[in-house]
């Protein structure tokens with residue numbers, strides 16, 4: 395059963411959001427990936443967000459670009475933690491996505507990550523960290539990931 399639901403506003407977001415899926419796969423965290431849009435498929439979003447907790451999901455990662463209302467609207471319909479990834483847009487380089495996601499009204503939180511690939515990677519890691527608070531084996535895998543990352547940073551620039 396999937397623990398993390400990765401949703402995105404369009405198939406065009408996959409190039410970014412695949413990094414979230416990749417991190418979760420490497421950490422052996424069961425997850426699912428769906429295209430769901432607040433704007434284009436509002437009923438699909440309603441059905442997804444309202445059923446998410448019952449289906450056993452623990453965290454939702456929502457990526458969207460431009461007028462990125464998807465993470466906030468998902469958060470409005472579930473008590474699960476929602477992590478928002480601002481996808482880089484062509485016109486405004488993702489500043490529009492970032493500002494659409496980050497400035498939520500008090501009472502409906504979205505944990506907002508950085509624009510683009512780094513945000514997508516960190517959303518996967520953060521989702522895993524949340525799950526690891528109740529999963530010792532996953533916590534060990536996350537610690538190993540960090541250790542490997544530390545070891546792989548070169549001491550010399552060239």
Ligand SMILES: Nc1c(C(=O)O)ncn1[C@@H]1O[C@H](COP(=O)(O)O)[C@@H](O)[C@H]1O
Nearest residue numbers: 403404406431432433458459462463464
């Ligand atoms: N921001 C949203 C939402 C939403 O927030 O519901 N639905 C689609 N989109 C975004 O529109 C951009 C362009 O989509 P297309 O490439 O399909 O034209 C995508 O980055 C998507 O996340």
